[in-house]
Amino acid sequence: MKLLILALLPLLASSLTTPFKAELKKTAEQLIRPGYGLLACDESTGTVGARLEGIGVENTYENRATWRELLFTTPNLNKHISGCILFEETLFQDGAVSGKPHVTVLNENGIVPGIKVDMGLKPLIGGGPGETWCSGLDGLFERATDYYKQGARFAKWRTAVRIDTAQGLPTNLAVEEAAHGLARYARICQEAGLVPIVEPEVLIDGTHSIEETAKVQERFITLVYQKMEASGCYLEGTLLKPSMTVSGVDCPNKPKPAEIAQMTVQTLQRCIPPAMPGVTFLSGGISEEDASIYLNEINKIDRKGPWALTFSFSRAQQSSCIKVWGGKKENVEAAQKQLLARTQANSEASKGAYVPGSQPSDEESLYVKDYVY
């Protein structure tokens, strides 16, 4: 009887008729299985270049291949990482040392390759000061199909709004545009076989309180899901990558980790439906240790929401690692150990079992004002 009921559920679901439906659900569940999260390494050429130059390494194709290869060949990475988000160049690239395609290395280790498909933030003409919109819908279906052929099985699109209550930000225009872009991207990717990770970021730049963040998130995230319904998305085959509910980085009132956790879970319980299998939080400038601590507090809460609450960190997993590497071959092993230390911390945090300070990190805040991907 139960089997029959479970079999009936897909028949009565969204407008999605793509043959990929069952695979989308399976991939999404694989990505957020207990104790696992994502390593985000999809920085565009310019952005990863800034990171390389920060440790005195020239931004060349080969150096980028070497750096990403270091990450993907980290021994035991597949104990904590279920998927890696790649930039387009990386999806089609071979490791500089082994000559092996990155995608092959990942698949051999049981780590699902994902791909950033947005084409970046652009100034929102007609919006408020500094507001942006996210581009990339033109030709998306064709690109997504090519990415699937190359081995990607999930995608990511990151849009961002900023809070500045005095200036009336975010404007309705910015929020509507952001939600619309995310919903269209999600539906198109599902048609091409890629699980869309939907990323509605609320930037931490500013002086706003944690309550203001929650208000904006409630308005923003519910709009995203309403538009996803209208687009006929199959929610079981999607993931959400939101900001944790934190105060602005220059807010005089710094909330404690427990409060951040409460507000985050409360916001999500108000906004995201149960059909969506998991949340993979972004770090967005929060330090490595803080990101793990907040995720840990979040998972200690006895929540109603049945979805997984895990991680998809970029800077909050790579920051110490790249410093330890410093571009030197003899440091690769130590750098990989450092990466694994943070992925282990986050794996434990996703189960509410992380002991703060038990894994090494540099303590410097990763927040860079007006950070551009």
Added chain:
Amino acid sequence: MSVSSLIVGGGGSHLTAAQRMALKTTAEQMCQSGKGLTACDEGPATIGSRFEAVGITNSEETRRIYRQMLFTAPGCENYLSGAILDPETLYQKSDEGVLFPELLKSRGILPGVKPHLKIYELPGTNGDTVMQGLDSLSVRCKEYVAAGAVFAKWRSPLVIDTSKGCPTDLAIRANMHDLARYAIICQSEGLVPIVEPDISLSGTHTLEESISINIKVQAELYKSMIDHGVYMEGSTLKPNIVNAGRDCPSSYTVDEIGSANIRVLRDVFPVAMPGANFLSGGQSLTEAAGRLNAMNKAKGNSPWNLSFSWSQALQLPLLDLCKGKGELQLEDMAKLYVEELEIASKAAKGEWEGEGGGHGTKRKLANMSA
């Protein structure tokens, strides 16, 4: 450590911590597992026509005695978390002179009220309606609170008629926005709002069409509630059961119907709201119980409480007992009522072993050869 109700975010941030705590506690009490609501909020004219149909005279006293039975039937308190009253009933007393809200509370049944509302037809929508009653609602809420009510209910009916394009987007938006505004007004006055988007059973639409319209309507409702600043944790839902139209020629098993309901809720119903109490809306007790039971079996890891808020499904069989007798058969009615409530309670836990709830040729629980 669960999410504290003292945390201020978006929804309900204009309320005090104490107000939020009171609303959340009441809403959770309304949504206890295995318990539901008895809907006795028919206005004098509506209940009057039901009385007259079975040869009972409609009078204030008849209404009082009848409602008293619904509140005091021995054992009903085991299955009821709340009762929805018509405003008249709020001020009536038991035979012993105890006001009904007090009487209900003493039996562990929360008293709620349906304010008087009036249907209005939206011009240019082929017959779509909105429910009127927002004007002076806050004043009336104050009166209801003073009389002992702790929750309220507002019903926004919608009809599916694809040939006419109904329900129109305009009607959906207007009704769901009104429900959200009613909700914030209630919460400001200390009443937990039950929001009731009631999509009628009438029509020929398939179960699949019903699913997509129900998702659309409910998505608009929750968005509207969030945008209006409703404190979600202190509100509950009273939806229609997702069904094919009464005159739909296709057949569906009760399990398909149960799954369709879970499909809709999982796609849109926020877990912050503690539960849903489904209306019966023309379904018989066995139809409604069968479907409620099936959806509870199909619930999976969905956290909300799924229960009942029934009027006709419970009461019509009771009134039938009075046919040809000329007066209320209180003892027999009370007995049958509690038997029915036991069925409802089991269905609310997915433990009912009766048959019923299929649509068309699959009316009875189909013989599943797995």
